[in-house]
C-alpha cells in the first residue's frame with residue numbers, strides 16, 4: 001500500500017521529473033542497495049506506467065503523511081545496554097584513542113553542536129586524495145554506507161579506520177587496547193559492560209553502540225510527517241514541493257534525506273573538481289547547521305550549495321525565490337539531540 005501511495009506523491013510532477021532527470025535516474029538505478037520497490041517505482045514513473053495503477057484515496061481513515069512521502073521520520077535512538085553506551089560515550093572523547101594523545105573522536109565530531117565542529121576540510125583521509133570535509137556523526141548510523149566515498153559498511157569498520165588513519169587518530173587498535181588495559185578504571189568499566197578486559201571487539205562495539213545513539217529525531221519536518229500539519233509554514237511546504245517536483249528527491253530521500261545511494265557529482269555542470277567523481281549522496285538532516293558544504297567544503301553557504309546543486313545535478317538555474325524556498329525547507333530538517341536542537345558550530 002505504502003508503495004502505491006509513494007507514487008501518488010510523485011503524480012503531479014511525474015512527466016517533468018522523468019524528462020528532466022533521466023541521467024540522474026540512470027545513475028540511481030546503477031546504485032547498489034537501491035531498494036527493489038524503489039527501482040520499480042522509479043521505472044513506473046519514468047515510463048509513465050504509473051498512470052493506470054494509481055489508486056483512488058480511501059476516504060474512510062486518514063493516512064499518516066509519512067506513509068505517503070519519500071522521506072521517513074528519524075527514529076528515536078535504539079535501545080542499548082546503558083553500560084556499553086556510557087563506555088562508548090567516554091571513549092568517544094578519550095584522547096588515548098590517538099597516537100599523540102591530542103585527538104579524540106569528539107575533537108572533529110563535536111556532539112554539543114552539529115556533530116562535525118567547523119567541518120573544516122583539512123583532513124587528508126587516505127593520504128592520497130584531496131582532503132575531505134568532516135561529515136557529521138549525527139544520524140551516520142542511518143546511512144547505508146559510511147564516509148563520502150561510502151567505503152565502509154559498518155560503524156565498527158569505519159571506527160577502526162578512523163583509529164588507524166594517519167590523518168585521524170594515527171594509532172592502531174592494538175595500541176589503544178594496550179593503553180586502555182593499563183588503566184584499572186577502564187578495565188573495571190569494560191568488565192562491567194562486556195565481562196572482559198578491553199579488547200578489539202569490545203572497543204569497537206562500545207564506540208559503535210554510542211554512535212548508534214547519535215540520532216536527531218523531532219525536526220519540524222518530522223513533526224509534519226507525523227501528522228502535525230501546522231509544523232511547516234506555507235513557504236517551507238512550497239520549498240518541499242520544489243524539492244520533489246524538481247527532482248532533488250531523486251537523490252536525497254529516505255530516512256536521512258540522502259545517505260542511501262551513490263551518485264556522480266557534477267552531472268550537467270562541474271561541481272567539485274576534487275576527486276572522487278562518484279560519492280555517497282550526503283544526508284541533508286541538520287544540513288542548515290553544517291556549513292561549509294560538499295566533500296571539499298567548497299560551498300560556504302546553504303544558498304550557494306542549493307544553487308550549485310540545481311545547475312550541476314539537475315540542469316536548472318534556480319531563481320532566487322526557488323533557492324530561498326528550498327533553503328526554508330532544508331532548515332526544517334534540523335532535529336534534536338538529547339532534547340536540544342542541533343546547532344551550528346561557532347565560527
Ligand code: HEC
Pocket residue numbers: 097103104105106107108109123125132133134135136137139140143145146147148149155158159162163167168169207211
Ligand atoms: C581529525 C578529524 C577527525 C577525527 C579525530 C575523527 N574523524 Fe570521523 N570523520 C572525519 C572526516 C574528515 C570524515 C569524512 C571522511 C571521509 O569521507 O573519508 C569523517 C567521517 C566519519 C564517519 C562517517 C560519517 C558518515 O556520515 O558517513 C564516522 C562514523 C566517523 N567519522 C566516526 C569517527 C570516530 C568513531 C572517530 C574516533 C575513533 C573519528 N571519527 C575521529 C574527521 C575525523
Ligand code: HEC
Pocket residue numbers: 024243246247248249250251252263264265267271272279280281282283284287290292293294295296302305306309310313314326
Ligand atoms: C543526481 C543526484 C542529486 C540531485 C538530483 C541533487 N543532489 Fe544534492 N547532492 C548530491 C551529491 C552527490 C552531493 C555531494 C556532492 C559532493 O560533495 O561531491 C550533494 C550535496 C548536496 C548538498 C550539500 C550537502 C553537504 O552536507 O555538503 C545540498 C545542500 C544538496 N545536495 C541539496 C540538493 C538540492 C536542494 C537539490 C535539488 C535542487 C539537490 N541536492 C539535487 C546529489 C544530488
